[in-house]
Amino acid sequence: MKIYLVILALLVWAITANAQQMDHMQHMQTDTTKKHMKHDQAKMMAEMQHDTTKHNMSMTSQFSLDLPMSRDGSGTSWVPDETPMYMYMVHGKKWMQMIHGSFFARYNKQDLLNKGSRGGSQFDVPNWFMYMAQRKIGSNGLFAINTMFSLDAFTVGNDGYPLLYQTGESYQGKKLVDRQHPHDLFSELSVAYTQRVAKNTDVSLSVGMPGEPALGPPAFMHRISAMNNPDAPLSHHYADATHITFGTATLGFRYKNVKLEGSIFTGREPDEHRYNFDRPRFDSYSVRLSVNPSKEWALQVSNGWLKSPEEAEPNDDVNRFSASAIHTKMLGENSYVATTLVYGQNRHHGRTQPAVLLENSLQLNKTAIYGRYEYVQKDAGELDLETLYPGNPNYGINAITLGTNRIVSTFKNTNLTVGLQATLNASPQALKQLYGTAPIGLQVYLRITPSLMKMGVSKRKMDHDMMNM
Numbered sequence: 001m002k003i004y005l006v007i008l009a010l011l012v013w014a015i016t017a018n019a020q021q022m023d024h025m026q027h028m029q030t031d032t033t034k035k036h037m038k039h040d041q042a043k044m045m046a047e048m049q050h051d052t053t054k055h056n057m058s059m060t061s062q063f064s065l066d067l068p069m070s071r072d073g074s075g076t077s078w079v080p081d082e083t084p085m086y087m088y089m090v091h092g093k094k095w096m097q098m099i100h101g102s103f104f105a106r107y108n109k110q111d112l113l114n115k116g117s118r119g120g121s122q123f124d125v126p127n128w129f130m131y132m133a134q135r136k137i138g139s140n141g142l143f144a145i146n147t148m149f150s151l152d153a154f155t156v157g158n159d160g161y162p163l164l165y166q167t168g169e170s171y172q173g174k175k176l177v178d179r180q181h182p183h184d185l186f187s188e189l190s191v192a193y194t195q196r197v198a199k200n201t202d203v204s205l206s207v208g209m210p211g212e213p214a215l216g217p218p219a220f221m222h223r224i225s226a227m228n229n230p231d232a233p234l235s236h237h238y239a240d241a242t243h244i245t246f247g248t249a250t251l252g253f254r255y256k257n258v259k260l261e262g263s264i265f266t267g268r269e270p271d272e273h274r275y276n277f278d279r280p281r282f283d284s285y286s287v288r289l290s291v292n293p294s295k296e297w298a299l300q301v302s303n304g305w306l307k308s309p310e311e312a313e314p315n316d317d318v319n320r321f322s323a324s325a326i327h328t329k330m331l332g333e334n335s336y337v338a339t340t341l342v343y344g345q346n347r348h349h350g351r352t353q354p355a356v357l358l359e360n361s362l363q364l365n366k367t368a369i370y371g372r373y374e375y376v377q378k379d380a381g382e383l384d385l386e387t388l389y390p391g392n393p394n395y396g397i398n399a400i401t402l403g404t405n406r407i408v409s410t411f412k413n414t415n416l417t418v419g420l421q422a423t424l425n426a427s428p429q430a431l432k433q434l435y436g437t438a439p440i441g442l443q444v445y446l447r448i449t450p451s452l453m454k455m456g457v458s459k460r461k462m463d464h465d466m467m468n469m
Contacts, residue, residue: 059089059096062134062144063194064202064254071292074222074243075212076192076204076250076261080328081295083224084336085453088413094135099450101129102221104230106445110162110178115436116427118178120162125155126230128183128221140196146208147189152182153274164425164439165397167382168237170312171272177384180232185275186210187244202254209280210270211248213263214288215304217324217342219243224328225338225359228370228405228419230445234397235355235376239322239344242304244270247280259290267307267317283307298326313381319347334365334452353377353394366407368419373400389430398426403443410451417447 061067063076073079087100104126111119127150134144152160159171160179169181190208197203212219216239220226226233233239248265267284288302306318324342331337342357354377361370376397380389403421410416423441 060134060142062132062142062146063192063204063206063252065136065140065142065194065196066200066202071298073218073298074240075190075219076206076214076252077212077216077218077288077300078259078290078292078298079218079223079326080292080298082328082330082336083338084328084330086227086415086450087453088450089453095133096135098132099130100132101127101449102227103127103129103448104445105447106230106443108162108230108441108443110164110441111436111439112422112442113436113440115439116432116434118435119164119439119441120178122157122162124157124161125151126161127151127155128187130188137193142194142196144192144194145190146192146211148187149185150183150187151185153185156182158182158272158274163231163234164423164435164441165234165376165378165383165399166232166236167378168241169269169272169310173312175312175382175384177382180236182274184210184244184270186277188212190248200256202252204250204252204254206248206250206252208245208248209277210244210246211250211265212243213245213248213265213284213286213304214250214252214261215242215263215286215302215320216240216288216322216344217300217326217340223326223338223340223359224336225326225340225361225370226372227449228361228368228403228447229359229372229401229421230443230447231401231423233357233359233372234374234399235342235344235357238320238346238353238355238376239324239342239357241269242286242306246270246278247282249282257292261288261290262286263288267309268311269309271311281307296327296329300324316348321345321347332365333454335363337362351379351394353379367404368406369404370421371400371402374398383431385434393430395428395431397428400424405445405447413451415447415449415451417449419445419447421445 059069061069061072068081070083071078071081087098090097107123109121130148132146137143160181163180164178166180167177169176190211192206194202194204219240220233245265250261250263252261263286264282265284266281271278284306286304290300292298301323304320308314309318322344326340328338339360345352345354356375359372377394379392379394380386381392401423405417405419407415407417421443425439427435
């Protein structure tokens with residue numbers, strides 16, 4: 001009996017010991033598996049993050065391997081790094097290609113209550129679209145192509161669209177007054193090469209036929225604060241009108257967030273023949289200093305010496321000075337606020353004429369609320385009123401625009417937006433008999449643009465998925 005008890009005790013001990021050993025081995029195997037899983041997970045996250053980093057690194061500025069694409073404005077100008085981008089993008093093995101554009105189908109009446117005799121009305125479609133491409137050359141070189149086209153001559157007309165108090169360029173031997181000129185079919189055809197010469201240091205050369213010299217802020221259609229407004233600013237020819245120049249070359253030097261540029265270009269504005277190429281003259285010069293102190297700010301100051309910019313006044317040279325500040329802040333994935341302040345002035349025929357512009361756009365998901373205020377000083381000659389007002393006096397013009405729009409549909413990364421805006425023009429006392437005291441302009445429009453690019457969404461989703469494994 002005792003022997004059976006001893007044998008039974010030995011069997012119980014052996015089974016218990018074996019169970020404990022098996023449990024210990026299972027724990028060791030589980031811990032080892034977990035370690036391997038964590039290692040594999042960390043390795044996978046590192047690889048995915050490396051791939052994402054490579055993807056983000058490929059989306060650089062067209063003029064620097066060290067700057068983000070979102071900093072690029074029109075020409076070689078800068079906007080804040082936080083600027084949202086509306087475009088289509090195609091990644092290739094060597095080339096990155098982008099398409100951007102805007103089409104407004106609208107009804108525009110410039111003097112809604114018919115208080116004066118200078119207002120007009122029109123159905124039209126102001127538009128522009130761009131194709132851009134870039135690729136690395138070696139480890140420190142960057143080559144870029146920029147093109148911009150406009151069908152304004154077909155969809156707006158050779159004499160442009162009605163816009164009270166607007167001046168600049170000419171048509172059929174007469175100055176364009178109270179109208180905004182159309183843009184050329186070929187609005188930009190330029191190439192650029194940038195060489196990184198040291199850490200955070202670039203040298204770049206850009207040439208265009210047509211192109212944009214280093215003068216003024218980014219052109220109005222490329223400012224996110226102005227993208228909802230179909231009208232050119234009244235101060236366009238005081239600050240950013242040289243964005244279509246037939247013959248320009250710009251040399252730039254960047255160190256960190258400071259860039260100094262100089263341009264030689266053709267001073268004459270494009271002629272009324274909107275489908276051809278004007279003769280390059282390279283008779284004008286400009287210099288610009290750009291500073292981006294943070295990701296939300298872009299500052300510039302520039303000066304240009306323009307030879308005979310207006311065909312209607314061939315002997316009139318212009319000294320143009322400009323300073324601007326642009327602020328953009330993202331409020332959410334689909335929401336942001338953007339503000340631009342521009343001071344511009346033209347000095348010609350012995351007098352200085354200033355212009356101030358303040359514009360803002362608040363985008364709240366699908367709804368935008370935007371506005372623009374301008375003060376512009378123009379003389380009787382620019383308004384084609386020399387015979388009525390001898391002595392060519394200056395007039396101070398104030399205009400304020402308020403508008404709203406909403407994205408009603410998005411299909412294939414393309415937004416369809418409906419909008420409404422009104423402009424109140426405060427007429428100088430001497431011009432009230434022609435324009436009325438405060439003529440009101442009204443516009444309704446349907447707009448087509450690429451939708452907002454969702455930068456970084458895939459990376460955030462990847463990080464979220466990894467944390468929940």
